Amino acid sequence: MSASASLPTSLDSALRSIAGELPAEAYTTDPDILASYRTDHAPFCPSGIPAALVRPRSTEQVAEVMRRAYEHSVPVVPQAARTGLAGGANAVDGCLLLSVERLDRILEIDTVDQTARAEAGVVNAVFSRAVAEHGLFYPPDPSSWETSTLGGNAATNAGGLCCVKYGVTGDFVRGLTVVLADGTVLRTGRRTAKGVAGYDLTHLFVGSEGTLGVITEVTVALRPAAERPLTAVAFFPTAGAACAVVPDFMADGARPSLLEFMDRPTMDVVSGYQDLGFPSDAGAMLIAQSDRGELARGDLERFARIAESHGGEALVATDPAEAELLLQARRLVGIATERLGSYLADDVCVPRRRLAEMVERLPAIAERHGVRVTTVAHAGDGNVHPHVLFDRNDEGEVQRAHEAFGAIMDLGLALGGTITGEHGVGLLKRDWLAKELGPAGLRVHREVKAALDPRHILNPGKVLAASGTRR
């Protein structure tokens, strides 16, 4: 289907019907606005021409929109902050973009049970600060946390730096309000610490990237405020030596609250942006934090000893200001890399024992495909983000970058890993997903999709190819 100035009559009448259900400000077909909502942050993912954008303010309005869309079989692409990196929120031709960004109310913070309930469009940072005012801590911290939303984080099962200790978004989601394809409002899960009443539908929707329902509300578990972390850094002669520290340190029970890896090419990218005084002979570095209060210093001293046993030079920060400076190196990676032009951020996750091998084999992939690859990793989780840099104006290089991107995923799979540790599948990795799942896994995915979205109107073509999804 291709949308244009003259919409097909059936779509036109569907849109009229949807618009009629919403306040005027919640519905638009303004081409400039639509254009600005067409894509998320994934580079080089196709996006279609949307027919309209709705920005409802309540679950009930979302339900009304879905009822009409279902009735007329209009494809719907759910969106929140569109900070995703896999094209999962990109428009498809003739679709209705359904943004939950205006569902932005924090509904409840329960300090006794340490849970909270909020609408899907609440920004992670706004929420995290609100609970912090009550002495509580919401750990999921994707890099996008200043702009991404609780609903988008849940829909993609977003990760972050502190997953290594606290887990990913899904580990904190206890219940959801979801609007199903036909507009039915479903409440899943519980607000209690435990519960096994029926199937775990909550985690079926978490990470389903808008293909099974529209998340409009989340109930999450919180934790008591963490202690201020201590920080250490270690520099190593080679990337392999740095990675070899990881399984040793993780296995001894230290429970670091952060354990990040940066290779030399990444250090050079950061140095090109701001000189942080990295040793010129270091081939890679690790940054570790522990927030275990009285135990933190011991944790980091253990880290330093293990680092030194692998030929590293380690430094434990003596105060928060020094710690902040060490962490700055990691924080600058994104902005320093963006300055260099276009890049594809890969996101494979491998068993920790294979981390060194993964990282050591990346330069050969870069060389083979004639592209530059810089690598950071949430090392404690084995979650590697090789950035494939390229000149977007050089068609051949764009092609080679995509090939390198694919070769990195193939390597991750060969090492017993997954094609995506935290960014999701969207459009970007759809073809690789089939490779990871295999025929039986793909079949069950399609069966579940068909059961919950029988008309295939929810985010069609994302995660699973649209063709062949009908039974």
Added chain:
Amino acid sequence: MSASASLPTSLDSALRSIAGELPAEAYTTDPDILASYRTDHAPFCPSGIPAALVRPRSTEQVAEVMRRAYEHSVPVVPQAARTGLAGGANAVDGCLLLSVERLDRILEIDTVDQTARAEAGVVNAVFSRAVAEHGLFYPPDPSSWETSTLGGNAATNAGGLCCVKYGVTGDFVRGLTVVLADGTVLRTGRRTAKGVAGYDLTHLFVGSEGTLGVITEVTVALRPAAERPLTAVAFFPTAGAACAVVPDFMADGARPSLLEFMDRPTMDVVSGYQDLGFPSDAGAMLIAQSDRGELARGDLERFARIAESHGGEALVATDPAEAELLLQARRLVGIATERLGSYLADDVCVPRRRLAEMVERLPAIAERHGVRVTTVAHAGDGNVHPHVLFDRNDEGEVQRAHEAFGAIMDLGLALGGTITGEHGVGLLKRDWLAKELGPAGLRVHREVKAALDPRHILNPGKVLAASGTRR
């Protein structure tokens, strides 16, 4: 359908076909053996007459059995150690009992990545001891852990005493091998710390009680061995005072590794079995543990202070032997209660802030229905186990016990809780599940069930009523 000496021809030919695929020792129709496999540990749950029992030794044999059962539409009831408390493993008339107890191999213990892979029939205690030999710790510890299996624990998402700190079985399951209704072998999940490739099918099967597939293998996360815990006990004038300690203590970040509640009636039951010197004027007690090494004593001193602020008298054990004695009180509850005759073990879970109210309202329910109710709770999780005691030979009392059992669940729901924190739905709570889920939740459950088990042969009538499950 009712099975008898002369089976319906179609079932008979199905059974011949299944028997033909298996070694002779893996298939039996011996009525004495069948009788001993008819039920799990749930009292007063109906069970049918099975047609045969198969005990395969491999995923491939399970797959072969399911292919034949599917072909002939023979109902299959998956079983493991049958220690469940909800009738989930009970036979239905004319079914094939499919026991995974002989799938008992530990396949891999990875000390570097701290994961393990094992077949579904491996006994929890056998597995836990095997990983302990490598300095590792598998936390899920249902009371049945000496006999129940990893596969059964996963199928029911079993809880236990240490959930309060470490979480339930599902929190440790990273991947599964599942044989689907038609015999297809599905591998779900990952072995990496993180992963978001596709839908979370792993946790759809975890807790689905054999209604969506037969779990034949599990991949679980392990932890480094925990420190030996310190233990404290506190006695309170009333049950309400004891419960009021819980949210205060849990909210301050102590992360106890155990926090158990026993009411006076339970203390009396235990005292009747073995005199542990409980104070005669105590209305309830709490037992707390912390395994945070150097921090444990501070945690328990905080517990003691909070207990005293609620009118309790607390004692922190000074050595492991004393600690063992304190914990003995909790360990004897099961055996001491069983001596008294029949009981229904309820399993509601409420928000911690409602725990005191839940427990304080139980005596009125007991009185109203003329039964005795003794209550223990995994207090830190708000997971309450009221035991409804009754004389099974007194038909009126049996009836009143069931009414009290239901009233307890209604109270749990009214307090924002769930009808089952860890025991599951099975047959026992099927009707209450509908109440908890509501129409939309029930509909999605049925859609998922129909998608994965279109012929409704997998554990029919468990979790969801068989009638109306077809779309």
